[in-house]
Amino acid sequence: MGYPKEKNFVVFMPREKIVIGNWKMYKTAREAASYIEELIPLIEGCKTKVLLAVPFTTISTASKAAKGSPVLVGAQNMNDAREGAFTGEIAALMLKEAGADFVLLGHSERRHGFGETNDFVQRKVVRALQDDLIPVLCVGETADEREEGRTEEVLREQIEMGLEGVPKEESEKVILAYEPVWAIGTGKSATAKIAQEAHAFCRKVLGDVFGKKKAATVPILYGGSVKAENVNGLALEKDIDGVLVGGASLSVETLAKIVLNCKGK
Numbered sequence: 115m116g117y118p119k120e121k122n123f124v125v126f127m128p129r130e131k132i133v134i135g136n137w138k139m140y141k142t143a144r145e146a147a148s149y150i151e152e153l154i155p156l157i158e159g160c161k162t163k164v165l166l167a168v169p170f171t172t173i174s175t176a177s178k179a180a181k182g183s184p185v186l187v188g189a190q191n192m193n194d195a196r197e198g199a200f201t202g203e204i205a206a207l208m209l210k211e212a213g214a215d216f217v218l219l220g221h222s223e224r225r226h227g228f229g230e231t232n233d234f235v236q237r238k239v240v241r242a243l244q245d246d247l248i249p250v251l252c253v254g255e256t257a258d259e260r261e262e263g264r265t266e267e268v269l270r271e272q273i274e275m276g277l278e279g280v281p282k283e284e285s286e287k288v289i290l291a292y293e294p295v296w297a298i299g300t301g302k303s304a305t306a307k308i309a310q311e312a313h314a315f316c317r318k319v320l321g322d323v324f325g326k327k328k329a330a331t332v333p334i335l336y337g338g339s340v341k342a343e344n345v346n347g348l349a350l351e352k353d354i355d356g357v358l359v360g361g362a363s364l365s366v367e368t369l370a371k372i373v374l375n376c377k378g379k
């Protein structure tokens with residue numbers, strides 16, 4: 115079972131559930147192949163879409179292992195330039211040719227660990243779309259920003275700046291991930307209520323950017339200490355279209371449980 119594609123892009127049905135596993139800097143190509151071979155039968159028949167954001171060196175092997183299955187493979191980062199003298203960087207075209215269909219952009223570990231700005235992330239979003247990769251724009255406030263009552267201000271800025279220059283007609287190629295920094299890798303997930311409030315606000319901002327009708331169909335995923343036990347409570351919320359899973363996605367059995375439990379009403 116493959117994915118419907120429009121030109122070179124995978125097309126997601128409005129509001130279908132999506133689970134993205136972010137492997138971070140874990141797993142070799144060999145480990146990726148056996149993970150995907152194990153995963154495919156575990157999620158057979160499940161309607162939830164499964165995307166794996168894998169290390170660069172793993173993309174080619176992982177996308178071959180996933181071919182013809184409901185699993186899509188993508189990258190965790192890229193440069194904004196099409197090509198050039200940027201030692202150690204990687205371009206969208208290279209990722210696409212290796213077999214990537216999507217790319218995480220502006221993940222909090224990039225923003226806070228590697229100093230990525232909203233401007234830089236925005237240029238990457240535009241480049242990803244130009245070179246046929248689905249951008250997964252990651253946004254989220256820190257614990258201090260939440261305590262200071264600045265969550266909405268931060269989210270609005272990250273979304274508006276991150277999507278600047280994206281034409282309205284391209285809105286269906288964009289995925290947004292709300293990932294509060296205080297919940298990533300801490301074991302302390304946002305409650306379903308807190309996540310829903312933030313998602314509703316993100317959808318409102320998307321409405322200001324793309325128009326209300328288009329904003330209603332942009333998938334907004336929650337990320338931050340998602341586990342098999344808490345995913346269903348999150349997925350039942352009106353504006354939560356799925357989840358982005360870091361640590362828990364490293365175990366194939368756990369990711370499969372998360373995929374099977376990620377169901378709406």
Ligand code: PEP
Pocket residue numbers: 136293297298299300301337338339340358359360361362
């Ligand atoms: C992430 O890497 O985007 C993430 C949400 O990590 P974790 O699930 O480990 O909190």
